[in-house]
Each structure stands twice: as structure tokens, then as C-alpha cells.
Amino acid sequence: MTTITFDGNMAVIKVKAGRLDATAGPAFKADLQSHLNGRANRALLDLHDVTFMDSTGLGVLVSLLKMLGKDGALAVAGAQPSVRRLFELTRLDTVFRLTDSVDAAREALSE
Amino acid sequence: MNDHPPLKIPARLEAVAQLADYLRASCADAAVAPQAAIDLELALVEAANNIILHGYAGRSDGTIGLLVRQGEGVVELELTDFGLPMDDGQIMMCRPFSLDDESGRGIQIIQSCIDLIDYRRDAGVNCLAMTKFFDPPAPTDILSAG
Numbered sequence: 001m002t003t004i005t006f007d008g009n010m011a012v013i014k015v016k017a018g019r020l021d022a023t024a025g026p027a028f029k030a031d032l033q034s035h036l037n038g039r040a041n042r043a044l045l046d047l048h049d050v051t052f053m054d055s056t057g058l059g060v061l062v063s064l065l066k067m068l069g070k071d072g073a074l075a076v077a078g079a080q081p082s083v084r085r086l087f088e089l090t091r092l093d094t095v096f097r098l099t100d101s102v103d104a105a106r107e108a109l110s111e
Numbered sequence: 112m113n114d115h116p117p118l119k120i121p122a123r124l125e126a127v128a129q130l131a132d133y134l135r136a137s138c139a140d141a142a143v144a145p146q147a148a149i150d151l152e153l154a155l156v157e158a159a160n161n162i163i164l165h166g167y168a169g170r171s172d173g174t175i176g177l178l179v180r181q182g183e184g185v186v187e188l189e190l191t192d193f194g195l196p197m198d199d200g201q202i203m204m205c206r207p208f209s210l211d212d213e214s215g216r217g218i219q220i221i222q223s224c225i226d227l228i229d230y231r232r233d234a235g236v237n238c239l240a241m242t243k244f245f246d247p248p249a250p251t252d253i254l255s256a257g
Contacts (some may be wrong), residue, residue: 022124022160052131054156055220059213066211082149089153089223095210 002028004035010109011040012102013064020050020057020083029060032067041072044105048078053086061096073097075105112180112187113141122166122173122192127159130177134188137179143186147245150224151186154241157217158190166194166237184247190239196232202239203228 001017001024013032017024036043043064047053065074075097079087087093099105118133120126131152138148159175167173176191202218209215221228227242 019128021156022127022164052152052156054153054160055214055216056160058216062211062213081145082152085146085149086153086220089220090216092210 002031004031006039009040010042010044010106011036012044012046014046015050018049018051020047020053020060022054022056025054025056025060028057029063032060032064036064036067038069041068042109043068043072043074044077044102044109045074046077046102046105047080047083050083051080053083055086055090058086058090058092061092065095073109075099075108077102077105112182112185115179115181118177119174120177122163122170122175122194124160124163127156127163130159130175131156133177134179137181138186141181141186142248143181144245144248147186147243151188151241151243154221154224154243155188155190157220158239158241161217162190162192162194162237166192166197168195170194185242185244187240187242190237190241192237193235194237196237197230202230 001015003014003016005012015028020028045061061074065072068074077099078101079098084098087096087098097105097108099108115137118130120129134152134155135148138151162175173192173194178189180187180189204218221241225241226244229240231238
């Protein structure tokens with residue numbers, strides 16, 4: 001459900017599942033833990049394919065930010081309306097950088 | 112209020128998407144405002160997850176019932192289960208958001224998405240009613256959507 005590639009110290013993570021919820025969340029977190037393992041301090045998370053996310057999925061994104069370390073940065077590309085609404089309700093849109101495209105997310109992380 | 116036929120699912124996390132699919136189809140049939148439909152799905156999924164993880168707490172024989180009622184500018188969801196009761200006032204409890212918590216946001220999300228919340232337990236059945244109001248579409252919008 002996930003592809004993870006590295007561009008220097010930036011992890012580029014593409015979630016291919018339609019729902020990032022309490023069913024898919026634990027496997028997604030395990031994937032991140034096994035691949036990142038201190039290799040990145042920035043992450044570009046491509047959520048174009050994710051049409052729904054619940055608080056479990058959101059919790060995995062918070063853990064991802066922690067995996068990136070104290071100065072880590074996470075940019076989210078392509079959050080669909082329901083996912084964007086969840087970020088806003090929980091105020092995590094103030095923590096993650098939300099962008100419309102992968103290119104914009106890459107640019108945000110290079111600032 | 113119009114009732115859709117009730118849906119019952121096994122109380123397992125992988126079955127929660129069935130509730131969401133059912134709700135989405137019901138909202139589409141009744142031209143519920145897209146933003147309201149999003150909020151209802153977010154709240155429904157959080158409530159169902161809570162029932163499975165805390166109400167049934169590992170029991171594999173539980174079920175969850177969903178009834179969707181719709182009126183003009185209003186949708187009411189009624190979730191029923193036979194698990195452990197919620198603590199008094201838990202669903203209305205105000206808890207501060209913490210940005211770095213990895214869990215514990217479910218009830219906050221429900222409260223943010225829903226206009227009226229009512230929980231009661233009667234004869235061993237938990238019943239959580241969640242009501243969402245929205246601006247109904249103008250008749251011309253309905254005609255052009257059809």
C-alpha cells in the first residue's frame with residue numbers, strides 16, 4: 001500500500017490505499033518504521049489516492065513526524081477534501097505543510 | 112424524517128468501511144451537502160472504531176447497527192451496540208487537543224463534526240445518536256444535479 005523512495009535525506013512516501021484508517025494504519029506505521037530508521041529528516045507524503053483518513057491514520061502521520069527527529073519536516077501533497085477537513089479539525093494543518101501537488105510539497109521542504 | 116433500511120455489521124475494524132459506504136450512498140441519494148457528508152463520515156467512523164476498540168474491547172461476537180434518518184437539511188445517525196457502556200458524560204467531555212498525541216482524538220473529532228449528540232443505554236443496548244444540520248440545496252441545484 002506504500003512506496004518509499006529516498007532523495008538525499010528526504011523520504012518520498014506514496015500511499016496507494018484509498019482509506020488510511022484503523023485497518024490500514026498499523027501496517028502503514030510498520031512500513032514507515034522499517035524503512036525510515038533514521039535515514040530521513042524530511043518527508044514528502046503523497047496522499048492523492050487517499051479519499052478517507054481517520055484519527056488512526058492521522059496518528060500515524062504524527063508518529064512519522066516524530067520519526068524524522070526534532071528538526072524534522074513533513075509536507076503532505078494532494079490531500080482530498082475529507083482528509084484536508086480532518087487536518088483542519090485537529091489543527092494539524094498548522095503542523096504539516098499541506099500542498100496541492102508533489103512539486104509544491106518538494107518546494108516547501110526545500111525552503 | 113425518512114429512515115433508510117438499517118444496516119448491521121460485525122464489530123470488526125475491517126467492516127467499518129461498510130458503514131461509511133452505506134452512509135455515503137444514503138447521503139448521495141438525498142442530496143446531502145458535501146461538507147455535511149464528509150463530517151458525518153468522519154464522526155461515524157470514529158464512533159464505530161470506539162465501539163469496537165473500547166465497547167467490545169476484543170470481543171469477536173459483537174455487532175453494530177446503523178440507522179440513517181434524513182429530513183430537509185438534517186441527517187441523524189443512530190449507532191447501536193451491545194458492548195460495554197460509555198462512561199457518564201464521556202461523549203460530551205471536553206478534552207484539549209494536543210498536537211503531538213498519536214491517539215485519543217476520536218471523541219474530539221465527533222464533537223467537532225456533529226451538531227447534536229445523544230447517548231443512552233437501555234436494556235443492555237448502547238445507542239448513540241448523532242445529528243448534523245446543513246443548508247439544503249435549492250430546488251434548481253437538485254434539478255441540475257439530476
